[in-house]
Amino acid sequence: MSCLSTTIADWLRQSGQSTDQAAGLALIGLGANLPSLAGGPSDTLVAAKRYLDGLSAIPVLLSPIMTSRPVDCPPGSPDFCNAVAVVLPKGDCTPMQLLSDLHSIEQVFGRQRSGLRNEARPLDLDLLAFGGAVVDDDKLQLPHPRATQREFVLMPLSQIWPDYRFPGSDQTVKSLLTALSDS
Structure with missing residues (x-):
């Protein structure tokens, strides 16, 4: 998949997994800009992690939470x-x-899809990548088609896996973030 950062390698080892398991990892982008039953947006992301833990064979690794426009x-x-x-x-x-x-x-968490693109929402969960899968159909595109262009994805991901490369990309998250910051 890609080089493992110390954070990811340590997380896998602490969870009793081998670093070979990295090929099966999925990345999920979390976003919120309205309150939910859990509280404000940052509280919502922390609460959503507990639900994500139920989907994962090991406890979820969550990046630091950042604020973005x-x-x-x-x-x-x-x-x-x-x-x-x-x-x-x-x-x-x-x-x-x-x-x-x-x-x-x-x-x-109260998300209702009205059809309005990118409307305010209590919780948004985007599947960014799923192992090395490349999918292009009406319901799902992997890797996420805009993940490499979004600072709000790259910045938190760089905190936990700066050497990650999205499937089909030859650039690390760290280099993508640097290029985005320079533009």
């Missing part, structure tokens, strides 16, 4: 809290099954 959102949208989670999907979980599970968690 809305990107491509309706005017007046509040700032977001963002993080990235690394999970080891259980058993024979497929990317589509994981995506469905993520949508179910969003609903628990």
